[in-house]
Amino acid sequence: MKLRSTGPLAILISTIVASILSMTVDMTGYELGAIFNLVIPPFVGALAIILYLLTDWLSKSKEVKILVLVSCCIYVLYVGFFFHYNDGYLPFPFD
Numbered sequence: 001m002k003l004r005s006t007g008p009l010a011i012l013i014s015t016i017v018a019s020i021l022s023m024t025v026d027m028t029g030y031e032l033g034a035i036f037n038l039v040i041p042p043f044v045g046a047l048a049i050i051l052y053l054l055t056d057w058l059s060k061s062k063e064v065k066i067l068v069l070v071s072c073c074i075y076v077l078y079v080g081f082f083f084h085y086n087d088g089y090l091p092f093p094f095d
Contacts, residue, residue, distance in 0.1 A: 004056055007069045008049050014073040015045025018080025025084055036090060037083050044079050048072035 018041040027034045055068040082091035 003065055007052050011045060011048050011052060011072050014076040015042055018076050021080035022083035041079050045076050048076050
């Protein structure tokens with residue numbers, strides 16, 4: 001398999017894991033806040049796939065592509081773990 005087909009697949013698997021992590025939280029009392037747990041991990045995963053494909057298209061360096069792929073996968077998993085372990089907070093710097 002080439003990196004072009006492996007990259008989006010790795011990000012997709014990370015997105016699925018992040019979605020599962022964010023939805024396995026006790027959401028009693030979240031009300032509309034539970035929508036964040038449902039929507040944000042797939043949204044971040046889609047943005048990560050777009051970012052990776054854009055980098056794959058623009059860059060010739062394999063090291064850059066791998067660095068962006070690993071960074072995207074780690075951030076998507078970070079979002080899932082953040083929702084799983086921090087109740088009521090968003091993984092973005094909103095204030």
